[in-house]
Amino acid sequence: MKLVFLHSSDTHGYLLPTDYQNDGEYNAPFGLSRVASAIKAEKAKWGAEHVVVTDAGDCLQGSPLAAYAHGSGDLKNLDRFTAAYNAVGYDVRCLGNHDFNFGQSYMANYVDNNQAPFVNCNILDAETHMPALGREYVILERSGVKIGVIGITTQYIPHWEAADRIKGLEFKSAFEQVNKLAKKLKPQVDVLAVLYHGGFESDIEDGHATEPHNGENEGYRILTEIPEVDVMLTGHQHRRLNVIKDGKPCVQPGYRGEAIAEVVLDLDKTEDGYKVKSAESTLIDTKDYDSDPELAQIVQPLDRATQKWL
Numbered sequence: 076m077k078l079v080f081l082h083s084s085d086t087h088g089y090l091l092p093t094d095y096q097n098d099g100e101y102n103a104p105f106g107l108s109r110v111a112s113a114i115k116a117e118k119a120k121w122g123a124e125h126v127v128v129t130d131a132g133d134c135l136q137g138s139p140l141a142a143y144a145h146g147s148g149d150l151k152n153l154d155r156f157t158a159a160y161n162a163v164g165y166d167v168r169c170l171g172n173h174d175f176n177f178g179q180s181y182m183a184n185y186v187d188n189n190q191a192p193f194v195n196c197n198i199l200d201a202e203t204h205m206p207a208l209g210r211e212y213v214i215l216e217r218s219g220v221k222i223g224v225i226g227i228t229t230q231y232i233p234h235w236e237a238a239d240r241i242k243g244l245e246f247k248s249a250f251e252q253v254n255k256l257a258k259k260l261k262p263q264v265d266v267l268a269v270l271y272h273g274g275f276e277s278d279i280e281d282g283h284a285t286e287p288h289n290g291e292n293e294g295y296r297i298l299t300e301i302p303e304v305d306v307m308l309t310g311h312q313h314r315r316l317n318v319i320k321d322g323k324p325c326v327q328p329g330y331r332g333e334a335i336a337e338v339v340l341d342l343d344k345t346e347d348g349y350k351v352k353s354a355e356s357t358l359i360d361t362k363d364y365d366s367d368p369e370l371a372q373i374v375q376p377l378d379r380a381t382q383k384w385l
């Protein structure tokens with residue numbers, strides 16, 4: 076049995092293949108509309124009953140179109156923006172640090188109108204200590220295989236974000252939260268994936284520190300110290316990352332939708348559920364895929380208004 080993860084991250088509101096530098100040019104080698112086409116093609120190839128589609132956040136902020144959608148003050152523009160992400164067909168998503176940039180109510184509106192659930196186990200309501208948005212994890216099922224997906228977001232947000240935008244929130248260590256939850260969740264599922272808007276603080280191959288260990292990225296500790304985790308679907312660092320460490324795929328697909336990461340697990344049915352026999356992963360460049368026409372049509376009025384504003 077093959078189980079396939081198709082993963083995007085850090086699209087930063089680049090919904091169409093343009094960086095808005097050259098008016099009217101829509102042939103840049105990135106964009107959510109190309110991501111949607113790549114995902115649809117891969118999903119058709121493997122069969123929907125084998126595929127889980129994920130995104131690790133940083134969607135609301137970055138492109139001129141994202142700035143216009145927020146700056147216009149018209150929530151209809153956010154609705155259109157959200158509809159574009161819904162057109163991709165995600166199964167589960169998490170938040171990025173930049174998704175907090177326009178404040179909590181803007182972000183909550185986006186989250187509430189998403190068809191896919193958001194997973195978040197480390198950004199809590201400071202009073203109730205429950206997830207401030209979304210839920211800690213989801214359990215999905217594909218062809219009889221149970222897949223747990225735990226969501227986390229870099230806990231370093233308070234170092235960047237204005238106090239009023241994170242009011243009432245408590246940021247917990249990604250490592251600590253996953254460690255607790257993985258022990259509880261793994262006995263209930265066959266495969267456990269971590270969906271993380273955060274990256275790796277050490278070299279995945281040899282473990283040497285690649286940046287200060289200040290909690291911004293804790294992927295290496297999660298990977299190497301929490302044996303229950305099978306797959307790391309990451310983001311935040313804008314790296315093109317595709318490494319298999321001790322049989323566990325670790326991927327990160329760059330930014331602006333330049334690539335999607337594809338993780339293929341080959342599972343064996345055993346007496347106590349499915350076990351991962353082998354794993355492969357690839358980064359698929361989206362430049363080889365045309366814009367998805369459905370998504371492009373949704374975005375068109377917002378894109379035109381953005382060009383006029385520019």
Ligand SMILES: [Zn+2]
Binds near residue numbers: 133171313330
């Ligand atoms: Zn980002």
